[in-house]
Amino acid sequence: xxxxxxxxxxxxxxxxxxxxxxxxxxxxxxxxxxxxxxxxxxxxxxxxxxxxxxxxxxxxxxxxxxxxxxxxxxxxxxxxxxxxxxxxxxxxxxxxxxxxxxxxxxxxxxxxxxxxxxxxxxxxxxxxxxxxxxxxxxxxxxxxxxxxxxxxxxxxxxxxxxxxxxxxxxxxxxxxxxxxxxxxxxxxxxxxxxxxxxxxxxxxxxxxxxxxxxxxxxxxxxxxxxxxxxxxxxxxxxxxxxxxxxxxxxxxxxxx
Amino acid sequence: xxxxxxxxxxxxxxxxxxxxxxxxxxxxxxxxxxxxxxxxxxxxxxxxxxxxxxxxxxxxxxxxxxxxxxxxxxxxxxxxxxxxxxxxxxxxxxxxxxxxxxxxxxxxxxxxxxxxxxxxxxxxxxxxxxxxxxxxxxxxxxxxxxxxxxxxxxxxxxxxxxxxxxxxxxxxxxxxxxxxxxxxxxxxxxxxxxxxxxxxx
Numbered sequence: 001x002x003x004x005x006x007x008x009x010x011x012x013x014x015x016x017x018x019x020x021x022x023x024x025x026x027x028x029x030x031x032x033x034x035x036x037x038x039x040x041x042x043x044x045x046x047x048x049x050x051x052x053x054x055x056x057x058x059x060x061x062x063x064x065x066x067x068x069x070x071x072x073x074x075x076x077x078x079x080x081x082x083x084x085x086x087x088x089x090x091x092x093x094x095x096x097x098x099x100x101x102x103x104x105x106x107x108x109x110x111x112x113x114x115x116x117x118x119x120x121x122x123x124x125x126x127x128x129x130x131x132x133x134x135x136x137x138x139x140x141x142x143x144x145x146x147x148x149x150x151x152x153x154x155x156x157x158x159x160x161x162x163x164x165x166x167x168x169x170x171x172x173x174x175x176x177x178x179x180x181x182x183x184x185x186x187x188x189x190x191x192x193x194x195x196x197x198x199x200x201x202x203x204x205x206x207x208x209x210x211x212x213x214x215x216x217x218x219x220x221x222x223x224x225x226x227x228x229x230x231x232x233x234x235x236x237x238x239x240x241x242x243x244x245x246x247x248x249x250x251x252x253x254x255x256x
Numbered sequence: 257x258x259x260x261x262x263x264x265x266x267x268x269x270x271x272x273x274x275x276x277x278x279x280x281x282x283x284x285x286x287x288x289x290x291x292x293x294x295x296x297x298x299x300x301x302x303x304x305x306x307x308x309x310x311x312x313x314x315x316x317x318x319x320x321x322x323x324x325x326x327x328x329x330x331x332x333x334x335x336x337x338x339x340x341x342x343x344x345x346x347x348x349x350x351x352x353x354x355x356x357x358x359x360x361x362x363x364x365x366x367x368x369x370x371x372x373x374x375x376x377x378x379x380x381x382x383x384x385x386x387x388x389x390x391x392x393x394x395x396x397x398x399x400x401x402x403x404x405x406x407x408x409x410x411x412x413x414x415x416x417x418x419x420x421x422x423x424x425x426x427x428x429x430x431x432x433x434x435x436x437x438x439x440x441x442x443x444x445x446x447x448x449x450x451x452x453x454x455x456x457x
Binding site for chain 1: 287289291292294297300303304307340348349350351352365387391392394395397398399401402405406409412413416417420424425426427445
């Protein structure tokens with residue numbers, strides 16, 4: 001179900017090892033996208049807001065993973081839409097609101113959203129959110145900024161280089177050269193547009209193992225969608241052939 | 257003037273066209289959702305307008321489908337030896353030389369068509385309402401999406417067959433869903449067992 005691989009595909013490379021959890025990315029995102037603050041309560045972690053929201057397109061996940069040497073080890077992961085090449089949300093969207101940008105990001109046309117929430121069910125990463133007007137809301141890789149030659153707001157503000165933006169292939173080879181053996185998202189779902197450079201197991205950072213689009217969505221897209229057109233076309237063709245080859249019903253004259 | 261027999265009642269004809277109209281509207285808009293046909297959605301002022309039409313069209317279709325059961329459901333469940341024979345000769349549609357057994361008011365093809373529409377119709381209606389009203393239950397939404405689309409396949413295949421058989425393939429049949437009547441002589445020839453049961457032959 002892969003879409004045409006976008007030439008010059010852009011990506012955000014997240015290097016959790018370099019992240020200091022300052023949340024400047026969260027603030028910059030809100031600032032650029034003009035998102036309101038969310039009132040939250042302390043639930044025993046510095047992670048705030050607790051999850052992605054219609055007014056929080058990115059968050060830093062604070063994973064407390066103590067180790068032998070470091071009993072207070074925090075692992076930070078900056079999380080946002082993964083901009084999958086095989087985007088379940090785009091595949092299932094019945095209105096065409098979700099679309100692929102020239103840079104390979106998964107963006108959305110808010111006016112076209114019909115609020116069906118099917119994208120929520122098809123996303124392997126639990127990303128799409130709905131706002132108060134029942135319209136989809138999520139990271140669009142700052143489409144308005146990157147088409148103007150700028151970086152996404154979160155990347156622009158990141159003080160440590162934990163977020164980098166650029167040519168996807170270049171980012172991957174850069175990370176590998178820097179000794180990061182595991183690039184999360186290099187191959188998953190035909191390649192993610194948000195990729196992560198790890199030295200440890202991605203699982204340790206709370207990354208989802210083997211993300212997949214729900215099998216019913218794959219089945220529907222691969223078989224049912226074409227079958228609906230071929231089914232209709234086949235019946236119309238068969239009817240035309242029947243009419244020409246055999247012809248309509250003829251009344252028999254004899255009484256039954 | 258020849259004596260006329262009424263095959264379709266007035267409410268049956270009205271309901272048939274409400275069912276048919278809503279069904280075709282739903283199929284066209286359904287295709288437009290599946291394949292993002294903007295030429296269709298723009299007719300409804302955009303995809304949001306099309307959603308509204310599709311949803312309320314579904315309500316009309318559901319009610320009309322339920323109402324149709326009083327006309328056809330009982331007949332559609334009864335089959336006899338002639339019906340078996342009817343299938344053996346493919347209803348006479350594949351050859352004009354075969355002898356088609358005498359039929360009642362409906363042939364078994366029509367009866368099975370009706371059951372398919374009732375079955376797929378109930379499935380597509382229930383899953384449609386789930387898609388509409390149970391958006392926050394992700395697994396229900398996925399299941400409803402799958403069921404809605406499988407039932408749709410039944411419709412895209414069965415409905416055009418029904419349209420062809422009710423018009424071009426059987427000249428004279430169409431008027432049974434317009435005026436609802438046909439001459440007695442014709443009724444005796446086409447529906448002998450029905451006419452016998454009605455005491456007309």
